Amino acid sequence: MNPQSAKRAISHLVERKVPIFLWGPPGIGKSSIVKQIANESDVEYIDLRLSLLDPTDLRGIPFFDAKNDKAIWAPASFLPEDKGSKGILFLDELNTAAPMVQASAYQLILDRKIGEYELPEGWAIVAAGNRESDRGVVFRMAAPLANRFVHLDMEVSLPDWQEWAKASDIDQSIIAFSSYRPDALFSFSAQNDSKAFATPRTWEYVNEIIKSEPEDDLLMDLIKGAIGEELAASFLGFRSVASSLPNIDDILSGESNKVPEETAALHILCTSLTMRINDETRAAELDNLLRYTLNLPGEFAVMIVQDLRQRDIGLDYIKSWPLWIKQFNSLMK
Incomplete structure (x- = not known):
């Protein structure tokens, strides 16, 4: 629920x-x-x-x-x-x-x-x-x-949390990051012994950390203490390139072909795109994604497709798949 x-x-x-x-x-x-x-x-x-x-x-x-x-x-x-x-x-x-x-x-x-x-x-x-x-x-x-x-x-719901976050004046970079990394809202695992992990509560702590305007040398340690090291590094990397990242919904709807230039931004974008795809993703969205990757540097296009295939996301029936294979097949391992 x-x-x-x-x-x-x-x-x-x-x-x-x-x-x-x-x-x-x-x-x-x-x-x-x-x-x-x-x-x-x-x-x-x-x-x-x-x-x-x-x-x-x-x-x-x-x-x-x-x-x-x-x-x-x-x-x-x-x-x-x-x-x-x-x-x-x-x-x-x-x-x-x-x-x-x-x-x-x-x-x-x-x-x-x-x-x-x-x-x-x-x-x-x-x-x-x-x-x-x-x-x-x-x-x-x-x-x-x-x-x-x-x-x-009760379970975590990203749309519900984002709606609450917007009404509660949560920092925009946190809300945007949750769209790029839906898994980042809740990272708790009973098999993980980490003291710090992401939950809606600890993202509120991150919001308070940001609004306290700590010195740059403290920011990583403070955020790491709230949500864990991996997510803290990913979030701060996202903040540094956020202005150059295209909207993922626009990519999946075929309305954006904007490609960031920074390598860090490309890594964040590719990770975020693959995490938005699951077994319920419509064929039209997969087709728009494949068409978008045609504009990416080859290694990033292959990174996305390899991740999808490892998760058994079917691509062979997608309209743009033959075009993608023609362009990037030589890079596939």
Whole structure:
């Protein structure tokens, strides 16, 4: 489910006070979406990081009521108290919380009360967490707790992110780079031990780094610390030649034959073009791409075609393929 679809689905369920669990890899904006819904609905929003809490933090602390000769529970001060209030209680990192904390949350989710505390009627509960495959420390939820939620799986969506980025004043070079390198928006892999990797969250960090206007000798180290060395080098290389790069959509639609002169720009362009092609690319776009490569230096045209053939992208049936073979066959290995 892309972020916009997830947002619409959550909005419907929040209105009906149906508990929701939003699953997704780290850094893709799960908490941001829930906060947006609260802001747009003009209701309160409380974000609880359950992995940082002890069971007593949710349940409260017992103390002795001498007047009535009994123990009572003092509810947590961070939970909403106004009976007439409306809002979203966001339980983030629920499945990374210790089992005893999950057990405390279970009562709050199931019965909308815990100890002496009762959640006001106008509040909805949304929880979120990373998947077990995302290399995080997670605890499997008990079946009764899992069964209390409607589960939604959210994935990264480049068009959704670009739309958000444009409205959020994200640096134009970052948005343009995401079009040239769609894979760069989210590079997390459970098999990769790198401390820094690209997510929508870390690209926001890159935006803040750029706007802080650091000295040139610091820029690479700062950006590398946010998204990793390979992407940092690629992004900074892109920024240095961005003004000379043609629009990829114009190339694939056959509206541009502009070829950059710098070798670095050609490398970035060829990489970006091949990454825009997949099994769903239309024959007309492939034909426009092949026709465009006829204007490139031979080694770059061959680089593009070899990459496509390695990924089993069929080219033999494309109209301009015989013309391409006639021009560049001698360079093919």
